[in-house]
Amino acid sequence: MNGRRVMLGLVGVLALVFAVAGGANAIPINSLVATLGNDYLLVVAIGALGLLVAIPVLGSGRDGNLVQADMPTPEEPVTVPPAGNDFDETIGSWSFRLPFVGRKHRRSVEKRLRAAAVETVMRAENCTRKDARQLVESGEWTDDPAVAAYLGGSNVSGVGTGSRVSTVLTSRSWYQRCARRTATEIADKGERL
Numbered sequence: 738m739n740g741r742r743v744m745l746g747l748v749g750v751l752a753l754v755f756a757v758a759g760g761a762n763a764i765p766i767n768s769l770v771a772t773l774g775n776d777y778l779l780v781v782a783i784g785a786l787g788l789l790v791a792i793p794v795l796g797s798g799r800d801g802n803l804v805q806a807d808m809p810t811p812e813e814p815v816t817v818p819p820a821g822n823d824f825d826e827t828i829g830s831w832s833f834r835l836p837f838v839g840r841k842h843r844r845s846v847e848k849r850l851r852a853a854a855v856e857t858v859m860r861a862e863n864c865t866r867k868d869a870r871q872l873v874e875s876g877e878w879t880d881d882p883a884v885a886a887y888l889g890g891s892n893v894s895g896v897g898t899g900s901r902v903s904t905v906l907t908s909r910s911w912y913q914r915c916a917r918r919t920a921t922e923i924a925d926k927g928e929r930l
Contacts, residue, residue, distance in 0.1 A: 741793060824920065834910045843912050850919045851888050854878065857927045884922050887915035 770776045827846055833839045851873060858869040858878045872878040876885025 742797075745790060745794075821920070824916075828913050828916045833913065839912075843916075846912075846916050847888070850916065850923065853923050854888055854919070857923050861926055861929070878926075879922050881918060881922055883915050884919045887912075887919055 766779070770779055773779055773782065824846070827833060827842060830839075830842070833842045833846075854873045855866060855869045858864070858872050859866060862869065862872065862878075864872075869878075874889050876882075876889040879885050
């Protein structure tokens with residue numbers, strides 16, 4: 738089909754060059770009019786020749802001859818768990834609540850929170866890692882006594898037995914409450930930077 742178009746285009750260009758280069762006598766119009774008997778019939782013959790040339794071109798434009806590109810399948814959104822989802826699942830699990838079974842999970846969470854607190858204090862106070870670690874262990878980095886006691890160890894005072902009992906009455910363990918409050922305190926301190 739493409740070769741046919743090129744060939745018809747070349748024939749048209751040659752006819753145009755022949756007509757222009759040959760002048761008025763290149764195409765014997767007077768003899769054609771005399772042969773046909775009328776100049777209107779010459780116009781009809783030229784139109785019929787044009788239609789014969791146009792029929793293959795019109796036929797090549799059908800929908801069946803068109804080749805369209807296939808569109809790729811659209812991308813779908815990838816579901817990603819929200820930030821902190823692992824933390825929430827860990828401290829919300831039943832094994833985290835149990836006194837002896839959850840010890841490993843509690844230590845892991847406490848270690849991660851302590852590291853995050855040290856990093857946050859380093860940026861917030863513009864101090865060395867050693868100084869930030871001392872601030873976290875002493876509890877001076879926060880005003881919340883439960884958070885200070887959770888990351889600072891048992892030498893920090895301010896958290897009484899009443900606070901631990903009230904936490905248990907809310908169906909949460911003291912470790913869950915402190916872990917959530919510590920994460921919130923770290924996030925709040927980090928946002929103020």
